[in-house]
Amino acid sequence: MSLEKITQVTGRGVYVPGSDIDTDRIIPARFMKCVTFDGLGEFFFYDVRKHEDGTDKPHPLNDPRFAEAKVLLSGANFGCGSSREHAPQALYRYGLRAVIAESFAEIFFGNCVTLGIPCVTATTADVQKLAAIIEAHPETEVRIDVDKCRVFFGDQNFTVHIPDTARDALLAGQWDPIAELLEGESAVAKTADAVGYMAR
């Protein structure tokens, strides 16, 4: 399976502050009563974006200045809680293509990589610096260079971190591992035999 090699993501940014933002907040459970991921973008961060009557609350994702954003910026432990892939699916379908945060919960991070969404970590100070620029100049183009592990904006830049395994998978266009996993078929059979409990 040939996939796009994801070397960089370029676009406007939007800052959703806070730490421990969980996947229930990213996509409330009631919107998971579905059998496809289509249409989930509409419910991205629904309860913090919308009043119960469906009208907008003040929220960065409702601010027209950030409507075109491709890069989400947030705090520590982003995506914690439920393993629901509906969260990164909603994020992607909302139009975002990458996340910069102080840290990520592991299942969310893994789900994002599998969908080709780079998640990179930055220091609190760098997140704050970029957040301030985005607030002052929403039109600023933010470029995440996955290869060099740097984020560029205006005339500034800072280092970000992404584990080598995720970086390599994105750069090589192998972020969806299914093809490689299928290739391992004979080795899988051997291991399944060896563990001793998987016979029919």
Place this chain on the structure above:
Amino acid sequence: MGHTLFEKVWNAHSVRKLSNGQSQLLIGTHLIHEVTSPQAFGMMRDLGLKVKFPHRTFATVDHIVPTDSQVEPFADPLAAEMIRQLRKNAEDFGITYFDLSSGRQGIVHVVGPEQGITQPGTTIACGDSHTATHGAFGAIAFGIGTTQVRDVLATQTMAMSKAKVRRINVDGRLLPGVYAKDVILHIIAQLGAKGGIGYAYEYGGEVMDRFSMEERMTVCNMSIEGGARCGYVNPDQKTFDYLKGRPYCPTGAAWDAAVERWKSFASDAEAKYDDVINIRAEDIAPTVTWGISPDQGFSIDSTIPDPAAAKTPAEQESIREALAYMKLKPGTPLKGTKIDVAFIGSCTNGRLSDFREVAKYIQGRQVAPGVKAIAVPGSQIVAVLAIKEGLDKVFRDAGFEWREAGCSMCLAMNPDKLIGDQLCASSSNRNFKGRQGSPTGRTLLMSPLMVAAAAIMGSVADAREVFDVEAAAMA
């Protein structure tokens, strides 16, 4: 040099290195449910793939099932469509499915152990973050996303990076009225919701050794709330005794061989850990959360923290956000705060021993007027066993609604939901904003007995006082 159980299980199930440096890891058992699997089966059909090991794949329906009555048709057409899809997928792909009519349906993390599907020294995956529950048996059990569900369906493997191992010792003796739930809430409050990132948690020590299998499941269940990728307890005689005779366990000579194999996976005495944490059992009190993250918890005697006293601006902001949402005031006790709803159930605390323990104390007591109290068994088998012991009657006589099996108000994908900003004393695992079905609903996590105490007093209470637990323990 010795090895941990995690390393041994990991090594036994490692198929090969992938090009990005991750491992292709064999998954011995795949558990699926209706919420996170339909899209995975859709991808399987799109790619023309078959389920690789259908006999190692087990399905049940839990999240969307109504608990007032499991009789179909469901009032909610979306829920009906999800169960229809699961039935079709199980049939099309040849997967064992514990349907509503099977007598074995329930929360996937209750069903696996109950059926003896969950076994030591194995790897388990499920599209649900509370899969760590199965670690209580010395299995390495991962919660995964839907694309990974597809990977496991199609290849019985997934791409994983190896975790570090943190040993958490809980030694000493728990005080009366302190339960497994308090132990894990205490651990999470101490180490933080992100403290476990990058780690597998190995729980051990005198308290874990003494714990029943169901208590071990309660602890392992909430590993993810502490940020850990999985959590486990080394298998011992209790593990084997629990499993013996269960439907999916081997019998005869195969049983003896299995026990020998299972024993070999336990961490070696000289195993090296990446980190070790020691907790004194006597330091753990009945523990309750006051905020919107599972690490925002404290002893029932504490007062609500003041954001002004926080060490960092980020922490200050977290406390402020939590208190604004929870409508709680710094410096005031949580004890005495009026509650609206009491929920006993979930994959954390919906097992027979949870209902038995509460039933011991609520006889002759009444749920306070105005409090909606529901008790939801974790599986149809838990329900049958509880009813056989008359526990349903004890709960009903005390003013609880006794329901049918499902995830229910833990995440409110079925009709059991909070309304408006109701405050719920809950034996579940998450206190996130909106978690229990209302965008402004509020959750206080605690042990089942603490939920019962709150239900009876109509407000957050110390179960030790409400039920005179110490006297009961002496007797």
